[in-house]
Amino acid sequence: MSNIRKAFENGKAFIPFITCGDPDLETTAAVVRAAVANGADLIELGIPFSDPTAEGPVIQGANLRALRGGVTTDKIFDLVRELRRDVEVPMVFMTYANVVFSYGSERFISTCQEIGIDGLILPDVPYEEKEEFLPICRRYGVDLISLIAPTSEDRIAMIAREAEGFLYIVSSLGVTGVRSEIKTDLGSIVETVRQNTEIPCAIGFGISTPEQAAKMAGISDGAIVGSAIVRLIGQYGKDAPEYVGEYVKGMKDALR
Amino acid sequence: MTNPSGRFGIHGGQYIPETLMNAVIELEEAYNHYKNDPEFNRELEELFNEYAGRPSRLYYAEKMTEDLGGAKIYLKREDLNHTGAHKINNVLGQALLAKKMGKTRLIAETGAGQHGVATATAAALMGMECVVFMGEEDTIRQALNVYRMRLLGAEVIPVKTGTATLKDAVSEAMREWTSRISDTHYCLGSVMGPHPFPTIVRDFQAVISKEIKEQILQKEGRLPDAVVACVGGGSNAIGSFYHFIEGEGVRLIGCEAAGKGIDSFETAATVNTGSVGIFHGMKSYFCQDEYGQIAPVYSISAGLDYPGVGPEHAYLHDIGRAEYVPVTDEEAVNAFEYLARTEGIIPAVESAHAVAHAMKIAPEMSRDQIIVITISGRGDKDCAAIARYRGEDIYE
Numbered sequence: 182m183s184n185i186r187k188a189f190e191n192g193k194a195f196i197p198f199i200t201c202g203d204p205d206l207e208t209t210a211a212v213v214r215a216a217v218a219n220g221a222d223l224i225e226l227g228i229p230f231s232d233p234t235a236e237g238p239v240i241q242g243a244n245l246r247a248l249r250g251g252v253t254t255d256k257i258f259d260l261v262r263e264l265r266r267d268v269e270v271p272m273v274f275m276t277y278a279n280v281v282f283s284y285g286s287e288r289f290i291s292t293c294q295e296i297g298i299d300g301l302i303l304p305d306v307p308y309e310e311k312e313e314f315l316p317i318c319r320r321y322g323v324d325l326i327s328l329i330a331p332t333s334e335d336r337i338a339m340i341a342r343e344a345e346g347f348l349y350i351v352s353s354l355g356v357t358g359v360r361s362e363i364k365t366d367l368g369s370i371v372e373t374v375r376q377n378t379e380i381p382c383a384i385g386f387g388i389s390t391p392e393q394a395a396k397m398a399g400i401s402d403g404a405i406v407g408s409a410i411v412r413l414i415g416q417y418g419k420d421a422p423e424y425v426g427e428y429v430k431g432m433k434d435a436l437r
Numbered sequence: 438m439t440n441p442s443g444r445f446g447i448h449g450g451q452y453i454p455e456t457l458m459n460a461v462i463e464l465e466e467a468y469n470h471y472k473n474d475p476e477f478n479r480e481l482e483e484l485f486n487e488y489a490g491r492p493s494r495l496y497y498a499e500k501m502t503e504d505l506g507g508a509k510i511y512l513k514r515e516d517l518n519h520t521g522a523h524k525i526n527n528v529l530g531q532a533l534l535a536k537k538m539g540k541t542r543l544i545a546e547t548g549a550g551q552h553g554v555a556t557a558t559a560a561a562l563m564g565m566e567c568v569v570f571m572g573e574e575d576t577i578r579q580a581l582n583v584y585r586m587r588l589l590g591a592e593v594i595p596v597k598t599g600t601a602t603l604k605d606a607v608s609e610a611m612r613e614w615t616s617r618i619s620d621t622h623y624c625l626g627s628v629m630g631p632h633p634f635p636t637i638v639r640d641f642q643a644v645i646s647k648e649i650k651e652q653i654l655q656k657e658g659r660l661p662d663a664v665v666a667c668v669g670g671g672s673n674a675i676g677s678f679y680h681f682i683e684g685e686g687v688r689l690i691g692c693e694a695a696g697k698g699i700d701s702f703e704t705a706a707t708v709n710t711g712s713v714g715i716f717h718g719m720k721s722y723f724c725q726d727e728y729g730q731i732a733p734v735y736s737i738s739a740g741l742d743y744p745g746v747g748p749e750h751a752y753l754h755d756i757g758r759a760e761y762v763p764v765t766d767e768e769a770v771n772a773f774e775y776l777a778r779t780e781g782i783i784p785a786v787e788s789a790h791a792v793a794h795a796m797k798i799a800p801e802m803s804r805d806q807i808i809v810i811t812i813s814g815r816g817d818k819d820c821a822a823i824a825r826y827r828g829e830d831i832y833e
Contacts, residue, residue: 231730232599232716234608235454235615241598254728278452278715283729305452305715309442313450313715330456332618340455354456355616 183324184299185271185346188223189381193436194403195220195394196383197410197429198275200227200243202252204418206260212414215426217270220433223347224268225302225405228257228276235304237358239408243415254284258292265297273300273326273346278313286317293323300324300346308340318345329374329382330354331365341377348374348382350401358408360387367400391435398436406432443632446755448748451631453718456615464622465633467538472640477537484529485644488562489519491526493645495652495809501779508662508802510795513649513811515673516784522814523645523673524555528624530641532559535622542566542621546610548575548603548669549740549787550582551814552626557591559624567591570609572602575739581818600733603669603743607717627670628747631718635747642676649809650680657807663688663798666811667790668761669705669741671750673813682758690798691750692790694736695763703735707746708754708761716744721751737766737826740787740814768793770826773816785814786823 188194197216201209213224229244229252236244261272274293281289281303293301301323306314311325318325324346329337331354341348350370352363367384374382384397385405394404413428414421443449451461471477485491494514502510515523532543543560545567547553553569560567569586573595576583586593599605607630614623628635628642646664653661664681666674668691681687693706704710707722714723716731724732724744736742746761753759769786772793777783784792788811795810802808816823824831 232604232608234611234717237612238598245599248730277729279723279725279729279731281729282715283712283725283727304454305718307451307453307455307458309451309458328455330454330458332456332459334459336455336458351454351456354618356612 183346185223185324188271189347189402191222193398194222194383195429195433195436196223196225196403196405197221198225198227198405198407200229200240200247200411201257201260202229202247202250203243203411203414204246205250206252206256208414208419208421210260210264211422212425213264213268215422216429217268219426219430221270221429222403223270224272225275226257226261226272228254228274228280230277230280233277235356237356237408239412239415240357243411254280258296261296261298271299272297273302274298275302278303278305281314286314290314290317290321290323294321298323300326302326302349304328308336329370337370337373338377341374344378344380347380348378349405350382350384352384352386352388352397357386359389363387363393367397371401391431394432395435404436443636445749445752448719448721448751449632449635450720451718452715452720453631454615457618460614460618461631461633463538468534468633468637471534471537477533481530481533484533485526489525489529490517491644492648493517495649495656497656498780501776504779505796505799507800507804508806508808509804510799511653511661511807511809512782513645513677513809515645516788516812516815520551520555520558521817522551522555522785523642523676524552524626525558526644526676527626527638527641527672528552528555528559531622531624531637532563532565535624536563536565538622540620540622543624544568544570544610544613544621545624545626546603546606547571547626548606548742549738549785549818550575550579550586551740553591553593554582554585554589556624557586557589560591561589568613569593570596570606570613572600572606573597574601575603578739578822579818603739604731627672628675628749629670629717629719629745635719635749638672639675639679639749642672643679645673645676645811646678646680649677653807653809660687661807661809662802663690663808664811665690665692665791665795665808667692667741667787667813668746668750669694669743669787670745671747673811675747675749677811678759682753689753689759690794691759691761692764692794693761694738694741694790695765696735696737698765699763705734705736705742705744706763707744708750709763719748721748722746737769737822738786738790740785741790762794764790764793770823772796773819773823782812783816784812785816786819788813
């Protein structure tokens with residue numbers, strides 16, 4: 182069974198997203214530990230990409246800051262090795278197809294297994310293109326996480342039936358970023374998901390407040406928060422771990 | 438050329454967010470329906486002929502031929518189309534298709550501004566809303582085209598992210614499309630991006646080679662020995678090549694922007710310096726580093742300043758059916774000035790890359806051989822930049 186399942190065993194899951202290397206890898210490590218200490222159930226680690234087409238301005242900025250600081254895929258693998266000495270919650274990578282492909286898909290995914298990465302989220306790899314990575318992911322026991330969007334409609338069942346790890350439900354149209362209101366009829370999307378798979382589903386994109394998180398987790402199995410955390414890191418830099426820890430605690434409390 | 442999943446050999450595909458999948462599926466279904474619809478084709482042909490001024494001339498460049506002393510040179514005059522470039526062919530096709538699909542808003546990326554101007558033009562003609570994304574750097578290099586787009590009623594959004602050039606404009610247009618799909622068509626300007634765009638754009642641009650073939654058979658009674666065109670994403674090149682791909686008789690030569698040279702870091706010659714990757718919805722060749730980070734590229738030409746190339750070109754390169762050669766800024770500027778003085782034709786600096794390569798190969802060919810150069814656009818927009826390159830400051 183997928184290790185990711187463990188993230189959904191402590192009530193509703195809270196899943197923070199962190200861009201690796203923003204502002205530096207030491208801070209990333211400290212932020213991850215602070216998030217875990219305060220109740221994060223699964224950590225989504227972003228490997229920066231030069232041209233992140235699914236991201237809004239906040240995460241775009243973090244990607245560019247990290248790359249300018251000299252972070253590379255190899256340095257991020259080392260970060261995960263170091264984190265795995267004490268961090269036990271499931272961890273997944275979120276990055277773009279080219280980062281995996283150019284490294285050599287097999288070399289990348291086998292390293293994920295070796296260092297203790299449980300899954301891979303590639304926002305520019307839809308159902309139609311998953312064969313590019315899926316057979317290799319299966320060989321190394323790394324879950325290739327599928328996404329469902331507000332526009333997926335008749336595709337939801339097809340995607341859900343073959344999904345692994347957990348299902349990432351995109352709350353709104355557009356790119357990542359904080360939103361004041363989420364209007365999509367997520368209840369009916371989740372209902373279709375439930376009819377087609379046993380694996381858990383979490384909602385992300387646009388969530389920043391404890392109220393939003395509670396509402397989203399009420400419909401699904403968990404809430405994913407990226408931009409709000411990345412913005413805190415952008416604001417506080419090396420001092421961010423304390424603030425992120427506090428934020429995660431507030432969010433996880435809202436889900437209990 | 439393409440198989441059902443939109444592949445050209447290993448290249449192509451649909452590497453896009455799930456949010457856009459139903460939009461590209463809807464587009465593919467609509468295109469497959471309308472491409473065989475007689476009424477759609479009649480309307481498009483009327484737009485091509487009556488509005489865009491097609492067919493474009495195939496002009497025998499006699500002075501250039503004599504001066505170079507080798508192959509006979511013909512110029513395919515896409516610069517004479519309405520709006521001044523080949524871009525209008527694709528845009529009229531896509532705008533008409535979008536209208537049939539019930540879309541009321543066109544968004545587009547633009548580099549040199551020619552595709553943006555063409556899209557703004559089609560939107561004005563068809564009564565559609567239009568938003569154009571353009572790298573901030575390019576809005577400065579091509580200020581005249583920004584004014585033209587606004588004059589035509591389009592909103593121009595300067596893109597400040599990344600290198601603030603064409604690739605960032607594409608990224609931003611894709612982001613915009615994910616946020617507003619139901620009434621909006623993304624009018625992609627080149628044979629790139631996710632399937633079905635490389636096929637749709639190629640089909641609308643294929644009119645170029647269809648005409649070249651008819652015109653050269655009429656004038657010379659035979660096919661050319663070589664067709665030369667510039668390649669950024671590659672739409673005028675694939676349009677110029679398409680009807681010559683089958684059969685091996687015609688050399689197909691794509692000219693990439695080498696910027697300051699393919700050994701420098703300031704280049705945009707993707708096939709010559711790049712490697713296979715996945716970006717902007719497609720698998721193809723890209724300029725990138727060892728970790729797959731897309732490299733900043735450089736060319737004097739805003740229209741060729743792109744780190745990737747269309748997947749069908751990548752495939753034609755892989756199977757050896759087309760050649761892709763680098764042409765530097767210096768060579769292109771020389772050719773820009775040469776064509777102006779020799780034939781009284783000021784080509785776009787993009788097209789000047791093709792002229793420059795033809796100038797290299799024509800003298801080595803015999804007098805009974807024929808080269809067709811596609812002049813993809815006109816050069817008015819480039820005069821200020823070329824003057825600057827030569828150390829002269831002019832006010833537009």
